[in-house]
Amino acid sequence: MTLRLPFHVFIAHSITFGLILLLSACSSTPPMTPPLFSDETRVFNQADTEKSPRLDKILKQFNHANAEQQVDLLPAILTAASREQRWSIANKAVELINIDQLRVDQMADYSLAVSRLWLYQSDFKRIDDWLNHPALMRATPRMTINDQLGVASLQAEILFVRGQYFLSFKHRVAIKPEQLSESQQATNHQAIWDCLVALSLGELEKQLNKNHSPEIIAWLSLARIH
Numbered sequence: 688m689t690l691r692l693p694f695h696v697f698i699a700h701s702i703t704f705g706l707i708l709l710l711s712a713c714s715s716t717p718p719m720t721p722p723l724f725s726d727e728t729r730v731f732n733q734a735d736t737e738k739s740p741r742l743d744k745i746l747k748q749f750n751h752a753n754a755e756q757q758v759d760l761l762p763a764i765l766t767a768a769s770r771e772q773r774w775s776i777a778n779k780a781v782e783l784i785n786i787d788q789l790r791v792d793q794m795a796d797y798s799l800a801v802s803r804l805w806l807y808q809s810d811f812k813r814i815d816d817w818l819n820h821p822a823l824m825r826a827t828p829r830m831t832i833n834d835q836l837g838v839a840s841l842q843a844e845i846l847f848v849r850g851q852y853f854l855s856f857k858h859r860v861a862i863k864p865e866q867l868s869e870s871q872q873a874t875n876h877q878a879i880w881d882c883l884v885a886l887s888l889g890e891l892e893k894q895l896n897k898n899h900s901p902e903i904i905a906w907l908s909l910a911r912i913h
Contacts, residue, residue, distance in 0.1 A: 729847075740763070745767055766796045794823060795830060798841055801813075805817075852885040853894060859875055883913075
């Protein structure tokens with residue numbers, strides 16, 4: 688495996704990272720930040736938090752691993768750190784991860800983890816850059832359907848959080864209902880509706896005049912008479 692950084696540089700970063708991990712392990716549970724998404728359930732295909740390995744367990748593996756094994760553990764550290772809101776560790780993991788070495792089956796989890804981190808940091812440019820990154824664009828068609836749903840719903844939720852309600856609505860409408868479970872369909876419909884009720888009547892009228900998709904027109908018409 689080719690490392691992103693020269694070996695001696697990676698080792699220096701790794702030592703720094705190890706110190707952060709040690710301090711983190713000795714500290715109390717960090718205070719939780721407010722929810723970063725309007726509703727976590729609106730980002731589909733997230734790992735079951737009850738079954739996912741805790742960050743501290745992965746950190747123990749990291750501290751006993753060789754340099755190449757540490758590289759392999761970084762995506763898991765990032766995912767767990769962002770889920771548990773251990774932001775200093777998540778930030779360091781992002782610095783060390785080479786996105787060109789991520790496997791296709793790691794891309795969806797990576798996208799969710801870095802989006803959480805950058806939402807916390809209010810760094811919307813980095814979120815935009817990643818969600819439009821060529822590496823993610825190349826990987827998406829090769830993902831499983833579930834991972835594709837995860838990325839699509841993440842993109843829609845990011846747009847909603849940023850107040851881009853109509854774009855979020857269009858992303859949600861583009862998700863095929865037959866690829867969703869019943870509960871996900873209900874969640875997606877509610878998310879679609881929340882996008883529409885956030886639009887002004889003038890914006891609804893404007894979009895009705897601009898759009899020709901029967902499904903989009905049906906939703907907009909329903910929202911207009913609500």
